[in-house]
Amino acid sequence: MTNRPKRVTLFIQCIIDSCFPDAAWAMVRVLEKQGVELVHPKDQTCCGQPAFNAGYRQEAARLAERFLDVFEDAEAIVCPSGSCVNMVRHHYAELFEHQPRLLARAEAVAAKTWEFTEYLVDVLGVTDVGAFWKGQVTYHDSCHLLRGLGVADQPRALLRQVRGLELVEMTRSDECCGFGGTFAVKYPEISEALLETKLANVQSTGAETVTGCDMGCLMHMQGMITRRGLPIQVRHIAEILAGEER
Amino acid sequence: MSTVIERIRKALHIPQGGLSEDTRANVVFAKGAGWAAPAGDVPAGDLPGLIAQIRTEAGHLNLQVHECASAEQCGAELAALAEGRRPEWGTARQVMCWSDPVIQGLGLEARLAGTDISVRTVPERERFDETERAEFRRQVVDSYMGVTTADLLVADTATLLLLGGRGRGRSVSLVPSIHVAVVPVGRIVRTFRDALRRLDARGLGLPSNMTFITGPSKTADIEATLVHGAHGPREMHLFLLP
Amino acid sequence: MNSPEDYRSSAGKAAADTRLHSALAKMRDKVGRNALNLYTQVDAQADPRLKAKDVRRKVVNNLDVVLTSLAAKITGRGGHVHFAPTDLDAVEYCLGVARRHGVRRVVKGKSMLSEEIGLNAAFEAAGIETVETDLGEYIVQLKGETPSHIIAPAIHYSREQVGELFAEKLGEPYTSDPPTLTAMARKALREKMLTAEMGVSGGNTACAETGHVTIVSNEGNIRMSSTMPRVHVVLLGIEKVAATLEDHDVLLRMLTRAAAGQKISTYVSYVGGPRLEDEPDGPEEFHLVLVDNGRTRILGDPDFREVLHCIRCGCCLNVCPVYLKIGGHSYGTPYCGPIGAVFTPLTRGVNECHHLCQGETLCGACKQVCPVDNDLPRMLSLLRAKLADGDPRWNVRPQSRGTKAAFAAWAWIMSRRPALDLLLRLGRAVQRLLPKPSGWIRRLPGPLSGWTRGRDFPPLAKESFTERWARTRGRKA
Numbered sequence: 001m002t003n004r005p006k007r008v009t010l011f012i013q014c015i016i017d018s019c020f021p022d023a024a025w026a027m028v029r030v031l032e033k034q035g036v037e038l039v040h041p042k043d044q045t046c047c048g049q050p051a052f053n054a055g056y057r058q059e060a061a062r063l064a065e066r067f068l069d070v071f072e073d074a075e076a077i078v079c080p081s082g083s084c085v086n087m088v089r090h091h092y093a094e095l096f097e098h099q100p101r102l103l104a105r106a107e108a109v110a111a112k113t114w115e116f117t118e119y120l121v122d123v124l125g126v127t128d129v130g131a132f133w134k135g136q137v138t139y140h141d142s143c144h145l146l147r148g149l150g151v152a153d154q155p156r157a158l159l160r161q162v163r164g165l166e167l168v169e170m171t172r173s174d175e176c177c178g179f180g181g182t183f184a185v186k187y188p189e190i191s192e193a194l195l196e197t198k199l200a201n202v203q204s205t206g207a208e209t210v211t212g213c214d215m216g217c218l219m220h221m222q223g224m225i226t227r228r229g230l231p232i233q234v235r236h237i238a239e240i241l242a243g244e245e246r
Numbered sequence: 247m248s249t250v251i252e253r254i255r256k257a258l259h260i261p262q263g264g265l266s267e268d269t270r271a272n273v274v275f276a277k278g279a280g281w282a283a284p285a286g287d288v289p290a291g292d293l294p295g296l297i298a299q300i301r302t303e304a305g306h307l308n309l310q311v312h313e314c315a316s317a318e319q320c321g322a323e324l325a326a327l328a329e330g331r332r333p334e335w336g337t338a339r340q341v342m343c344w345s346d347p348v349i350q351g352l353g354l355e356a357r358l359a360g361t362d363i364s365v366r367t368v369p370e371r372e373r374f375d376e377t378e379r380a381e382f383r384r385q386v387v388d389s390y391m392g393v394t395t396a397d398l399l400v401a402d403t404a405t406l407l408l409l410g411g412r413g414r415g416r417s418v419s420l421v422p423s424i425h426v427a428v429v430p431v432g433r434i435v436r437t438f439r440d441a442l443r444r445l446d447a448r449g450l451g452l453p454s455n456m457t458f459i460t461g462p463s464k465t466a467d468i469e470a471t472l473v474h475g476a477h478g479p480r481e482m483h484l485f486l487l488p
Numbered sequence: 489m490n491s492p493e494d495y496r497s498s499a500g501k502a503a504a505d506t507r508l509h510s511a512l513a514k515m516r517d518k519v520g521r522n523a524l525n526l527y528t529q530v531d532a533q534a535d536p537r538l539k540a541k542d543v544r545r546k547v548v549n550n551l552d553v554v555l556t557s558l559a560a561k562i563t564g565r566g567g568h569v570h571f572a573p574t575d576l577d578a579v580e581y582c583l584g585v586a587r588r589h590g591v592r593r594v595v596k597g598k599s600m601l602s603e604e605i606g607l608n609a610a611f612e613a614a615g616i617e618t619v620e621t622d623l624g625e626y627i628v629q630l631k632g633e634t635p636s637h638i639i640a641p642a643i644h645y646s647r648e649q650v651g652e653l654f655a656e657k658l659g660e661p662y663t664s665d666p667p668t669l670t671a672m673a674r675k676a677l678r679e680k681m682l683t684a685e686m687g688v689s690g691g692n693t694a695c696a697e698t699g700h701v702t703i704v705s706n707e708g709n710i711r712m713s714s715t716m717p718r719v720h721v722v723l724l725g726i727e728k729v730a731a732t733l734e735d736h737d738v739l740l741r742m743l744t745r746a747a748a749g750q751k752i753s754t755y756v757s758y759v760g761g762p763r764l765e766d767e768p769d770g771p772e773e774f775h776l777v778l779v780d781n782g783r784t785r786i787l788g789d790p791d792f793r794e795v796l797h798c799i800r801c802g803c804c805l806n807v808c809p810v811y812l813k814i815g816g817h818s819y820g821t822p823y824c825g826p827i828g829a830v831f832t833p834l835t836r837g838v839n840e841c842h843h844l845c846q847g848e849t850l851c852g853a854c855k856q857v858c859p860v861d862n863d864l865p866r867m868l869s870l871l872r873a874k875l876a877d878g879d880p881r882w883n884v885r886p887q888s889r890g891t892k893a894a895f896a897a898w899a900w901i902m903s904r905r906p907a908l909d910l911l912l913r914l915g916r917a918v919q920r921l922l923p924k925p926s927g928w929i930r931r932l933p934g935p936l937s938g939w940t941r942g943r944d945f946p947p948l949a950k951e952s953f954t955e956r957w958a959r960t961r962g963r964k965a
Contacts, residue, residue, distance in 0.1 A: 012953050014902075018912055019946045021953035040957050045902045051895050053850070055872030059899035066903055094866075147852035172521075176809040180849025185938040187847050189496070192942040193503035193813045194849075223943030226928045250571035250726060250780045254552045257788030267553060274550045274731045275557075275697050281734050307754075373765040382768045383716075387682060403752045412766040416715045420708060421682075438752065439737045446733045452698050454565050454764060454774075458756040463708035466748070467624035467640060468666040469647050470514035475667070476623060477674055477681070478708020478755065 007037045009074035011113065013081035014046040015215045016236075023215065026242035027080045027116055030129050034120070041070050049087040052095070053181040061095045068092075068105045076123070077113040080238050082145025082213045085115045090148055115145060116238060117213055121154040128161040133243040136166045136207035137235075140198070140221075141174040142214035155213055155237055162240060168205045175201075179220040195224050202232055209233040211240055281443060288434055296401035296434050297486065303404035307461030308474045310483045311404075320485050321352035324393070324426060327483065328354075328363050333390035334423040334480075339363045342389040345370050345413030348428055348487065349393055370413040382415070392418035392479070393426045396459075398444060402437045403460055404484070407445075410455035419459060425479040427459075430487045489836060490820025492843040498818040499847070505815070511643050512812045519749040520806025523857040526745040530738075540742045541861040543735045544797035547727075551787065554696040554731050555778060561699020565761030567774040571726075575605035575781045582607060582688065582721055585775055586616055589719055591685040595677075597703070597710030598622035599690030600638055600800060601723045601779060603822035607688065619680045621709035623673050630657045636816030638802035638823070639747045644815055677709065687713035687771070691724040693739055693799065697732045700758035701776060704743065711755055720759070720771040726778050727787075727796040739799060742859035746801035782835035789881070791870055795830050797860045804854035804864065810847065819844065826854035826864045833871055838884045845871040894935075909955070915948050922947075 008031060012024045031038060048063030067088070071077050079085050092106035120126050139159060145151045152174075159167045178184065178194025199221060202210045210232055212218055222234045288296065297313065304311045314320035333339055341358070343349045345368045355365040366385055374382070386392070394414070396406035406427050408419055419425050435441050438458075445452060463478030474480065490498065502508055530536040547554050559569040572578035586594065594616055596602065608629075611618040620629040624641035628634065630653055635641030642650070651664040660672050681687075689710050691701040701722050703710050714720045730739055744750045763770030786792050805811045805825030816824035821832045821844075829848060833841035850865045858864070876895075878886040886892060901907045923930040928944035931937070939945050951959075 017953045018915075018948050021949050021951065021956065024953040025956075040954070040961070042954060042958055043905045044954075045905055045908050048899075048902075051899060052869075053872075054891070054895065055869070055874070055876035056892065056895040056899075057873045058877065059895045062899050063902055143849070143851040143853075147856055174853075176849050176851035176853070178809070178849060180851070183846070183849050184943075185936055187496070187499070188938040188941045189500035189503050190810055190813060190847065191849075194809050195943070197809075197813075219946050220943070223928065223939070223945060226926050226944040227930075227942060229926075248571040249573050250778065250784065251552050251556065253573070253780065253784035254555070254726070254787060257784045258549065258552065260552070270550050270553050271557070274546060274553050277732065278734055368768055371766060371768075374768060379768065386769070405752055410764075410767060410770070413768075415768045416711075417769045420711050420715060438741065442733045442737050452700070452758075452760070454567075454700075454759070454761040455767075455770060456700075456758045457711065458752070460752050460754050460756075463706065463754055465623045465670060465707045467622070467627070467642050468645070468650050468669060469511060470518060470640065470643060471647070471666045473667045473670045475674065476670060476707035476709065477621065477677060477712055480674075 006075065007039055008076045008078050009071060010038055010040045011044065011071065011077045011079040011084065012040070013079060013084050013215060015219065016080060019219070020215055020236065023080055023236035023238050026236070026238035029242045030120070030238060031078070033130065034124055034126060039074070044070050047084045047087045049084060050181060052087065052091055057095060064092050064095050064106070065102060068102070068109055072105060072109050074112065076119070077109070078116055078119045079113065080116045080213070080236065081215060082115050082142050082149055082151060083216060085113055086144035086148035088113045115149060115151055115213060117154040117158055118149065118151050121157055127157040129158065129241050131162040131241045131243045132164055132245040133162045133240050134164040135209060136168050136205070137209045137211055137240065138168050138170045138202055138205045138207040139173060140170070140177065140210055140212035140217060142212050142217045143176050145213050146174055151213070158237070158241060159211070162243065165240070168207045170201045170205045172201060177217045177220055179216045181216070184220060192224070195220060199224060199230060199232065203230070209235055211235050211237050213237050281446070287432065288436065293431055293434060296436065297431065299401045300399070300404045300484070303402070304461070304484065307404060308482070309404055309461040312483060312485045314485055314487055317351045317487060320428060320487055321354060321357055324352060324428070324485060325354060325357040327426070328358060328391055329361060331390065331424060336388070338388060340385065340389045341365045341391045341393060342386050342418050342422065343367050343393040344395060344415065344418060346395050348395040348430060352428065354393070368413050368415045368418065383417070386415065386417045386421050389422040391424040391426060392420070392422040393428065394419050396427050396429045396433065398441045399429050399434045400436070400438050400441050401434055405438065405458050405460040406484070407441055408457050408459060410453040416455055416457070419457070420478055423479055424481045424483070425462070426483045426485065428485045428487060489840070490818070494820060495818060495843040495847065498820070499814040502814040502818050507646060508644050508815050509813065511646070512815065515637065515640060515643060515806045516812055519747070520803060520857060522749055523746055523803050523859070526749060527742070527859065529751070530741050530745065536738060536742060537859055537861040539738050540859055541797060543730060543738055544799070544860050547729060547731050547735070548787065548793060548796050551726065554729050555726060558694055558696040558699060558729060561696070562761055562774070562776055565699065567761035567776060569776045569778065572777055572779045572781070575779070578605050578723065578777050578779045578781070579607055579610045581777055583610060583614055585719060585721060586611065586614070586686055589685055591616055591719070593617045593619065593680065593684040594686045594688055595619050595621050595681050595684040595713040595717065596625070597687070597689035597705065597713045598625050598641070599688065599723050600822050601690055601725055602688065603634065605723070605779065605781065607723070619677070619684070621677050621681060621713055623670060623707060626673055626677065627653065634817065634822070636824070637805060638800055638825070644817070681709070681712040682716055684713070684717045686719040686721065687717040688721045688723065689714050691722050691728060692743060693736065694724060694729040695733055695736060695758065696729055698758070698760065700760035702736065702740070703757045703759065704740070704753045704755070706748070706754040708755060711757055714757070714759060715770055718771060719773045719775070721775040721777060722759070723777050723779060726780055726783050728799070743799050743801050746803040746857070746859040786834050792834060792867055794862055795827070795834065795867060797862055798827055798831070799860060801859055803857045803859060807853040807857050808848070809851060809853065810849065830864055830867045830871065834882070838871055838874055838882055839887065842875050842887055845875060905954070909952075912948060912952055916950070919947050
């Protein structure tokens with residue numbers, strides 16, 4: 001557990017900012033309940049991951065440098081997305097491998113950027129955020145969060161402390177849901193097949209709700225759930241952790 | 247000078263005036279700290295534990311282990327095994343043995359003298375001509391059981407090391423349907439690593455051929471279902487001698 | 489090799505093949521997902537993958553020294569060593585050996601390299617009967633197909649299909665019992681292995697210090713193919729070697745665990761030359777063919793040199809969610825799965841194989857299980873970068889000017905918050921025109937339509953987080 005910063009700068013993933021702002025507001029409520037002061041740089045846009053993932057490194061580098069400009073004065077940067085934090089923590093160094101000054105700046109920013117559940121558990125030292133959520137919930141381990149950042153215990157520790165919530169593990173929770181960024185658009189046959197397996201595994205648990213820390217995966221799941229009218233509810237973990245007693 | 251080696255050197259940017267080839271070779275072939283120390287014989291007190299380990303491993307492998315108190319007992323059991331088995335191909339029963347004191351000491355030929363089972367030993371010669379090789383090959387193919395010793399026995403995995411050489415024959419542990427290995431317990435080592443260290447300690451005079459054998463042959467190529475008995479021996483026995 | 493269109497259609501069909509999936513799931517559960525447990529058995533103190541990686545790196549970075557030593561030791565025993573710069577050269581050499589000995593029948597142990605160079609077809613064209621002896625390869629050969637997995641070539645067949653195949657081709661009564669089927673193959677192949685004049689095998693690694701090629705198997709077919717025929721030819725990629733016996737302590741233990749979940753395979757053979765005069769059996773001639781075929785080019789690129797560390801265990805296949813859904817044949821190349829997705833473009837052309845570079849999610853499962861700690865996702869990502877912007881060094885043309893322009897425009901907009909805000913406002917207006925029967929967008933136009941083939945797409949929220957924060961929390965820096 002590191003020294004508790006007085007102020008957290010919000011890094012809101014572009015998908016969440018534009019399509020799923022409620023997840024970000026839920027994170028805001030949870031953090032403020034922990035007594036954290038929040039700041040939101042209004043100029044932030046995107047960490048550059050979509051471009052990097054598709055191979056467009058020049059474009060990604062532009063956005064990465066801009067990210068450094070926007071965020072490097074922050075004390076602590078918290079983001080409700082594992083893949084974005086993975087981008088900052090691991091891929092910025094790749095982008096700036098041959099540019100020492102940018103590399104140094106990127107490393108400095110990476111050292112103070114956390115994924116939301118990581119921040120709560122590892123930095124604030126909190127697993128009980130005083131949340132309520134009735135029902136069975138199953139957790140999806142998103143790829144970059146799990147394998148890039150090594151975050152697996154923290155979300156589960158938090159979910160286990162939610163009053164009324166029963167955490168049920170699905171088969172192969174760590175298997176890719178098939179999103180993969182542009183892959184989902186370019187190779188829909190394969191992407192959908194992976195998603196079907198993921199949703200079947202979710203349904204086999206009997207849980208009403210599936211949750212995770214990455215909106216890319218969650219919106220991928222919701223996309224097929226909506227299309228097929230499947231009886232599964234999808235919630236970003238922030239929304240569950242902000243859940244209040246009714 | 248091979249084109250490929252040239253290409254490799256170019257790809258690796260082996261610099262002019264960089265490390266000489268000898269220096270690089272010294273680095274590449276250097277032994278680790280814990281490697282060169284001689285792996286001594288296993289203390290007699292450890293043997294029962296290691297034999298128990300061999301038995302456990304052997305169970306998974308379908309390798310049948312026989313502990314014998316003497317060469318006499320071993321010979322008798324082995325002869326009984328031979329008598330109890332029918333050949334997989336054809337009707338004639340023939341056993342092919344390595345030419346080795348451990349096996350000679352079992353007196354197999356004498357024990358099976360009155361039976362239909364013929365016992366042959368690999369000829370020890372300085373050289374073989376085409377006819378002699380063809381004859382030996384035919385005899386191995388006609389054998390339903392091959393009897394060898396082993397140079398080392400790895401307890402960790404119940405693995406036998408068979409070095410090639412005079413009076414041996416690679417096909418004896420391979421072509422007959424049943425492979426019998428007779429091994430004095432003094433040849434037991436703990437791990438595969440220890441076995442390699444022992445080999446290394448022999449110096450660079452390793453034979454042109456050697457094989458580590460762990461149980462009878464098997465395959466899982468059909469629906470990932472394990473089947474014992476593929477192309478090599480389908481039955482294997484390990485006789486342990488004191 | 490499959491074109492991108494073939495890949496798409498094969499993958500699409502395979503993605504619906506539930507029988508294939510349950511067959512591959514066995515490899516996934518028995519080997520792939522078990523791999524990490526097995527590795528911890530190898531070394532309690534240090535991560536054995538890092539040690540294995542060090543061993544491979546040491547060798548690959550000194551490949552000239554290692555190969556020279558290996559070649560010298562083998563020729564010192566009377567073996568022949570041939571360095572083949574290309575696949576054609578390797579095939580020519582093997583044909584030359586076969587012709588010199590009047591070979592009419594060749595028995596083969598499993599060798600992915602022989603697939604890579606097209607050896608079987610060349611032998612058959614020269615009138616030489618070529619029989620695969622590994623059970624899985626034999627099945628695939630009888631079927632007239634290619635292997636679908638590096639370790640388990642026939643994993644995509646059911647036992648019933650094998651039974652039908654043997655009934656048809658071997659004239660045996662139909663059965664679907666694997667032991668009985670295996671016994672049929674044992675009988676059919678024994679005769680071939682005992683009468684072939686030449687045996688061709690691959691190699692799993694080699695020991696340069698002692699001058700041996702190491703061949704690992706469970707079935708005994710490779711031992712038969714390398715012991716009984718007069719001539720034994722080993723095909724080995726130049727990178728698949730080790731320096732010392734000590735290296736083998738780590739490499740072999742990782743290989744057998746990663747490939748088949750085994751502590752050790754049934755047979756580990758060290759072959760280093762022809763039989764000696766006083767040996768009663770064994771091949772009278774031994775040839776080691778060390779094949780380059782694009783590997784030195786990879787060696788010369790520090791970004792990709794790591795791919796030469798691969799020991800061809802197939803573990804990455806067993807955890808790749810894409811491979812497990814589409815099977816090996818969809819890739820249309822000898823090396824499939826994650827390793828194939830990197831190795832094939834680097835040897836057969838990045839543009840030609842762009843579907844291999846882009847047809848996966850970069851989930852990282854392969855990296856997690858690789859016994860030599862290879863970072864395949866990093867290399868795939870680099871290949872994508874080359875496809876995006878081109879790379880003269882690897883003869884890569886930018887794949888799509890349209891996509892480049894789109895990302896450039898996207899980056900321009902994302903560099904200016906006001907531009908993004910404007911785009912969002914426009915987007916909200918436009919999306920009113922898109923069909924949303926269940927609240928989410930049913931159909932996206934143009935290049936994004938791939939998403940809405942089977943999934944709905946989220947609409948933009950009425951107000952972005954940024955807008956509402958600014959509105960409700962005032963201006964905060």
